[in-house]
Amino acid sequence: MYKKIILLILAALLLVSLAGCTKEEKKVVIASKPMTEQYILAEMLSQLIEAKTDITVEQKMGIGGGTSNIQPAMEKGEIDIYPEYTGTGWMFVLKQDLINDPNKLYEAVKKEYKEKYNIVWSGLYGFNDTYGIAVKEELAKKLDLNSYSDLAKVSDKLKMGAEYDFYEREDGYPGLSKAYNFKFNDKKELDIGLKYQAISSDQVDVINVFSTDGRLKAEKLKVLDDNKNFFPSYFAATLVRGEVLDKYPELGDVIELLTGQISNEEMIDMNYQVEIEKKDPKDVAKEFLRKKGLL
Known part of the structure; x- marks a missing residue:
């Protein structure tokens, strides 16, 4: 009788253990370049995802070399999400000649990334860090x-x-x-x-x-306004691996919450709060999202 009880307990523990193993943790890895603006944007994305989904966020902030190291990591699946700029994606990553029209540049870089890397560009945040x-x-x-x-x-x-x-x-x-x-x-x-x-x-x-x-x-x-569009445009957006969006489709709507939400003046102010007033990027991001009614 004693042996039967022990065996039943062991069987129950085994079933619990197997159930735990089969339940996969929902997680994404968000990265940023080593610059104030990127820390703030990555914090916004992290906070939105964790507030509106059951997905856990792992952060890899301030990656040295920026795009030159983040892009290969995206292609390998080591990073899932990060903020990027249209001009950087088009000329630095894709090695293409400048497109002066900002809208045409965005559409072109979005198309090429999807076809070449299966990486999706979100809608533009609104500001142009050029x-x-x-x-x-x-x-x-x-x-x-x-x-x-x-x-x-x-x-x-x-x-x-x-x-x-x-x-x-x-x-x-x-x-x-x-x-x-x-x-x-x-x-x-x-x-x-x-x-x-x-x-x-x-x-x-x-x-x-x-x-x-x-x-x-x-x-x-x-x-001043570059009214002839001499300088390349560097409008910011969120990049997400297509496989991650297929796995967690709920991410799409959450990431698009930032589309059209951040003006140049607002980004300048947030950078000022971190660089000059020495505030934590996490706090600046949270305050902005709350002000916009996104949290």
Whole structure:
């Protein structure tokens, strides 16, 4: 009798163990590049997925080398989801020539990724983290500067500041000045970390920037409109492996919650909160999602 009881207990434990083994954990791996903006976006995706599904998120934040290491990991299935930019995907990953029209670029990169890698692009978040040209807000107001074409009309009265390679690259100042006929009365070469200090102290009037840099808000600068679309567009979106969407179809609707939700001004403000005010990206992401009614 004692042996029968022991055997029954062991059989029951075995059944429980087997049941546990057959129930697979639902999990996705979300990655980010090593930059403030990406930490915030990856946190948004993580929080939305865990709040609205029963899928667990594993984070791999700040991967060195960015796209050059994340893309191969996506292809191998080691990473499932991460935020990426249209210009980077098209020119760096796919090695294609620039498409100036932002909408055509998005449609092209989305199509090529699906066909070549079975990786799906979500709808665009709304902001464009591309190269930009910025001036002080007070100067923009004084001279009525809204676009690069506006700037060109008064460029002969202003000083330009940029890092050395911006003046050398054809997709930098040489090409830009041809497109807009810029004729600045002085062009200063500045270390990348000194540009904001130079414009703040009026050593220069104009600098090149990244269009969602948090320091734009700190220094009260205005990014002018590239009205001829000279610079490539780098609109951000979520990339997801097609196999993961097939496995967890509920992810599709959750990821699309960010489509059209983040403007350049909002991204600048969030970067500012992390870089200048030293807030945690997790808290900044949560506050933004709550403000938008997404959490």
